[in-house]
Amino acid sequence: xxxxxxxxxxxxxxxxxxxxxxxxxxxxxxxxxxxxxxxxxxxxxxxxxxxxxxxxxxxxxxxxxxxxxxxxxxxxxxxxxxxxxxxxxxxxxxxxxxxxxxxxxxxxxxxxxxxxxxxxxxxxxxxxxxxxxxxxxxxxxxxxxxxxxxxxxxxxxxxxxxxxxxxxxxxxxxxxxxxxxxxxxxxxxxxxxxxxxxxxxxxxxxxxxxxxxxxxxxxxxxxxxxxxxxxxxxxxxxxxxxxxxxxxxxxxxxxxxxxxxxxxxxxxxxxxxxxxxxxxxxxxxxxxxxxxxxxxxxxxxxxxxxxxxxxxxxxxxxxxxxxxxxxxxxxxxxxxxxxxxxxxxxxxxxxxxxxxxxxxxxxxxxxxxxxxxxxxxxxxxxxxxxxxxxxxxxxxxxxxxxxxxxxxxxxxxxxxxxxxxxxxxxxxxxxxxxxxxxxxxxxxxxxxxxxxxxxxxxxxxxxxxxxxxxxxxxxxxxxxxxxxxxxxxxxxxxxxxxxxxxxxxxxxxxxxxxxxxxxxxxxxxxxxxxxxxxxxxxxxxxxxxxxxxxxxxxxxxxxxxxxxxxxxxxxxxxxxxxxxxxxxxxxxxxxxxxxxxxxxxxxxxxxxxxxxxxxxxxxxxxxxxxxxxxxxxxxxxxxxxxxxxxxxxxxxxxxxxxxx
Amino acid sequence: xxxxxxxxxxxxxxxxxxxxxxxxxxxxxxxxxxxxxxxxxxxxxxxxxxxxxxxxxxxxxxxxxxxxxxxxxxxxxxxxxxxxxxxxxxxxxxxxxxxxxxxxxxxxxxxxxxxxxxxxxxxxxxxxxxxxxxxxxxxxxxxxxxxxxx
Numbered sequence: 001x002x003x004x005x006x007x008x009x010x011x012x013x014x015x016x017x018x019x020x021x022x023x024x025x026x027x028x029x030x031x032x033x034x035x036x037x038x039x040x041x042x043x044x045x046x047x048x049x050x051x052x053x054x055x056x057x058x059x060x061x062x063x064x065x066x067x068x069x070x071x072x073x074x075x076x077x078x079x080x081x082x083x084x085x086x087x088x089x090x091x092x093x094x095x096x097x098x099x100x101x102x103x104x105x106x107x108x109x110x111x112x113x114x115x116x117x118x119x120x121x122x123x124x125x126x127x128x129x130x131x132x133x134x135x136x137x138x139x140x141x142x143x144x145x146x147x148x149x150x151x152x153x154x155x156x157x158x159x160x161x162x163x164x165x166x167x168x169x170x171x172x173x174x175x176x177x178x179x180x181x182x183x184x185x186x187x188x189x190x191x192x193x194x195x196x197x198x199x200x201x202x203x204x205x206x207x208x209x210x211x212x213x214x215x216x217x218x219x220x221x222x223x224x225x226x227x228x229x230x231x232x233x234x235x236x237x238x239x240x241x242x243x244x245x246x247x248x249x250x251x252x253x254x255x256x257x258x259x260x261x262x263x264x265x266x267x268x269x270x271x272x273x274x275x276x277x278x279x280x281x282x283x284x285x286x287x288x289x290x291x292x293x294x295x296x297x298x299x300x301x302x303x304x305x306x307x308x309x310x311x312x313x314x315x316x317x318x319x320x321x322x323x324x325x326x327x328x329x330x331x332x333x334x335x336x337x338x339x340x341x342x343x344x345x346x347x348x349x350x351x352x353x354x355x356x357x358x359x360x361x362x363x364x365x366x367x368x369x370x371x372x373x374x375x376x377x378x379x380x381x382x383x384x385x386x387x388x389x390x391x392x393x394x395x396x397x398x399x400x401x402x403x404x405x406x407x408x409x410x411x412x413x414x415x416x417x418x419x420x421x422x423x424x425x426x427x428x429x430x431x432x433x434x435x436x437x438x439x440x441x442x443x444x445x446x447x448x449x450x451x452x453x454x455x456x457x458x459x460x461x462x463x464x465x466x467x468x469x470x471x472x473x474x475x476x477x478x479x480x481x482x483x484x485x486x487x488x489x490x491x492x493x494x495x496x497x498x499x500x501x502x503x504x505x506x507x508x509x510x511x512x513x514x515x516x517x518x519x520x521x522x523x524x525x526x527x528x529x530x531x532x533x534x535x536x537x538x539x540x541x542x543x544x545x546x547x548x549x550x551x552x553x554x555x556x557x558x559x560x561x562x563x564x565x566x567x568x569x570x571x572x573x574x575x576x577x578x579x580x581x582x583x584x585x586x587x588x589x590x591x592x593x594x595x596x597x598x599x600x601x602x603x604x605x606x607x608x609x610x611x612x613x614x615x616x617x618x619x620x621x622x623x624x625x626x627x628x629x630x631x632x633x634x635x636x637x638x639x640x641x642x643x644x645x646x647x648x649x650x651x652x653x654x655x656x657x658x659x660x
Numbered sequence: 661x662x663x664x665x666x667x668x669x670x671x672x673x674x675x676x677x678x679x680x681x682x683x684x685x686x687x688x689x690x691x692x693x694x695x696x697x698x699x700x701x702x703x704x705x706x707x708x709x710x711x712x713x714x715x716x717x718x719x720x721x722x723x724x725x726x727x728x729x730x731x732x733x734x735x736x737x738x739x740x741x742x743x744x745x746x747x748x749x750x751x752x753x754x755x756x757x758x759x760x761x762x763x764x765x766x767x768x769x770x771x772x773x774x775x776x777x778x779x780x781x782x783x784x785x786x787x788x789x790x791x792x793x794x795x796x797x798x799x800x801x802x803x804x805x806x807x808x809x810x
Contacts, residue, residue, distance in 0.1 A: 438760070449781075452787070453784055454676070454680070456785070457683065
């Protein structure tokens with residue numbers, strides 16, 4: 001467990017070494033990530049929520065009706081108001097795009113009656129004169145009119161201006177068949193505003209509403225629209241006060257709206273002209289009301305949406321105009337206008353402005369099913385899907401590359417570490433080899449010098465007839481020769497150890513220790529010493545012959561360094577430690593100083609030149625123990641205190657001859 | 661030979677080699693006195709008058725040191741360094757006498773201010789010749805600083 005945790009810690013350290021390098025770099029990169037989190041979050045928020053997109057108003061695609069014409073045909077379109085009156089502009093857009101799409105030969109001509117600025121009846125006469133001047137000579141097949149004033153004008157002046165033309169209208173509030181009493185060849189689309197449904201929706205979304213303010217401008221159109229409300233107002237779901245707003249100047253209207261309590265509700269019916277005659281556009285009106293009011297503002301026309309009204313069931317001028325243009329195309333195609341009935345229902349859509357919904361705390365799930373919400377934050381990802389996907393892909397690919405490079409670097413580091421380890425091993429081996437050849441040659445040369453030197457002496461003495469020293473000189477030569485033989489044997493043994501190691505097996509350490517003592521022919525005991533072997537030594541898994549050699553050498557070594565004064569006492573035993581059993585051979589001999597603890601295991605290193613042996617024994621022992629992945633060391637309290645040689649033989653159950 | 665009694669400190673762990681050196685010097689009447697120590701530690705104790713050589717009578721200052729390199733306990737190079745860094749001892753000529761032919765050893769010895777580096781010849785005749793020449797060169801021809809009185 002502990003080693004696993006240790007390994008994991010090491011792996012983590014290696015990982016951070018690869019990715020952060022140093023502790024400072026790790027701290028810096030952590031700070032960087034924390035600092036980066038703030039802008040990253042704001043970018044995320046920006047991407048997901050911030051962008052509001054206004055959907056195009058009245059975006060219903062007009063049907064692409066086609067008309068086959070042989071000659072260029074002009075068609076007069078008369079608008080009641082002026083360019084800049086957004087609802088009228090939208091109607092005109094719907095008409096023009098439908099007509100133009102039907103045939104390239106169809107040429108719409110546009111005139112504006114401009115009644116918001118010129119409401120007087122005399123103006124109609126002047127306008128009629130202009131129309132007479134411009135179009136009197138042409139036989140116009142169809143005249144289209146948008147909104148009530150233009151229809152009034154057309155019906156009043158048609159006999160004089162365009163008696164042959166069929167009249168197609170749209171945008172007519174408060175349409176009743178009486179409008180067309182006594183008229184032939186007239187058809188069109190009534191502007192049926194969804195007052196009742198819009199009020200029902202508004203009251204459902206603002207349940208605390210106590211008062212409804214109806215806003216119309218008291219022009220012909222305004223009055224007609226207001227008139228349309230009477231019937232729906234009787235069918236309200238609950239009791240609320242309904243107030244009509246009198247004609248007011250801009251300043252008065254703003255004052256009134258500002259004073260309204262939050263539990264009121266404003267419904268814009270039709271409002272283009274203030275009490276003092278100032279004309280205002282739909283967009284400007286919606287903005288003015290919304291900015292001044294604490295109460296929600298609802299409307300009936302799409303042209304108000306996006307500029308401050310909450311919503312409602314809205315009529316789009318564009319699709320309204322397009323529908324009327326389609327009627328005109330049918331007449332141009334040959335269908336008699338009289339056979340086309342007046343269309344009394346117009347398509348409307350339930351729409352809301354998300355900004356206003358948020359302002360009044362209306363949740364999207366409260367809205368009627370199928371509602372269209374404009375100004376809704378459209379997630380960046382919805383609008384730039386491929387950009388986001390490709391960016392994410394690129395980031396993923398780069399991240400993968402970084403991870404791959406990191407892993408690669410890890411592998412390289414590991415390989416490098418292995419190489420370094422092997423280099424170190426190789427260097428150690430090289431140094432060992434160098435030392436070996438050096439010392440071997442030195443130690444082999446030494447006895448040779450002795451042999452040759454004393455042989456020379458012998459020759460000289462023999463010639464001179466001196467015999468006194470001869471015997472001792474011959475003994476010196478013999479001693480040197482013996483020493484060479486032992487040295488060669490030991491060297492051979494040592495070189496074999498490095499290469500030959502038997503198969504490991506389980507065996508009792510006690511038994512092997514007794515075997516080793518047997519092989520020493522009882523030298524220790526015969527010379528009056530004693531040797532004790534612990535009976536309970538554990539079983540080890542190793543090369544039995546080599547371990548016996550280890551014990552043999554250690555016991556021999558212990559015996560060699562007994563003190564002349566004390567009875568030799570040698571103990572072979574063991575003690576349990578965290579790393580496993582530690583075996584020892586302990587003596588009561590000369591002991592040694594700590595500075596020699598490492599030196600004695602070196603090849604040919606002897607502490608006392610007079611001591612017997614070649615200095616190879618302990619080097620041999622060390623090599624055998626290390627080949628078993630064990631450790632060997634010596635403990636001694638100093639000179640005269642005896643020495644304890646300790647070693648371990650870990651049960652690795654792994655192939656021998658490998659250093660960890 | 662000058663009239664002065666010359667002293668050689670022989671540092672040699674091999675008894676046989678020490679005996680060969682002593683006999684050769686004796687045959688060529690090279691030195692009056694040879695002091696033989698058997699390892700580096702003893703050599704230092706002798707030169708710095710410590711341990712069993714604490715008494716000045718037992719350890720007169722030598723005129724020449726013959727130093728083996730491979731020595732038990734403290735090796736020859738260490739002895740050489742200590743001698744050459746001691747103000748009182750560094751004037752004593754130190755002749756390295758070893759069986760090592762290694763360049764490394766020679767460089768180490770000279771870098772530590774050895775005065776000469778000699779390799780023990782295996783051949784007896786050469787060994788004898790070297791001992792003779794060594795004696796004449798260092799003790800007769802060479803002007804040694806006068807050892808201070810002890």
